[in-house]
Amino acid sequence: ELKVEQNPLFLSMQEGKNYTIYCNYSTTSDRLYWYRQDPGKSLESLFVLLSNGAVKQEGRLMASLDTKARLSTLHITAAVHDLSATYFCAVDRSNRDDKIIFGKGTRLHILP
């Protein structure tokens, strides 16, 4: 059974600090996604990671994928208040067994 676990589920941090959100999954993935959701809003796609060792960066966010460890990370550098949101990872196996499984989300609160 495919399971996707994010940790932490809640993170409160100071502006200017660095932190990492972890996404572990239990079986082979074809794609791994990271999304951002602001309260009361829809989801915004941040990154799509396709292969082992993939690293993508956008502004203060960087995502990486280790398919051997079945682990993806979302690293936040020098956090700013505008990055406060809930972040989801999702594992896509739709080409194998019709599954796209989301983690429960990490609610990030950045204190000014």
Added chain:
Amino acid sequence: DADVTQTPRNRITKTGKRIMLECSQTKGHDRMYWYRQDPGLGLRLIYYSFDVKDINKGEISDGYSVSRQAQAKFSLSLESAIPNQTALYFCATSGPGDTQYFGPGTRLTVL
């Protein structure tokens, strides 16, 4: 104009009623998806479609049906709504590069 639109945005209905949620996209993508979001559970895939003739069940398809009327339109139906189908429903599309684009969501309440 938004690339992915959903109608209605909010709906309150009663147990046993049939309801349809509609999704339209202007991105020209072949792939479309329906998800539901419940507090603390993330999103769960209901159905997805890789093209007009290819429709697949997701993790929680029971109690739902879909119709892909055209490349741009993908509808979700609840034949007989029940209270535990109260949730936020999202439509999404994806195309080359696999980036997913989400609609604004439909908040459905079943009394």
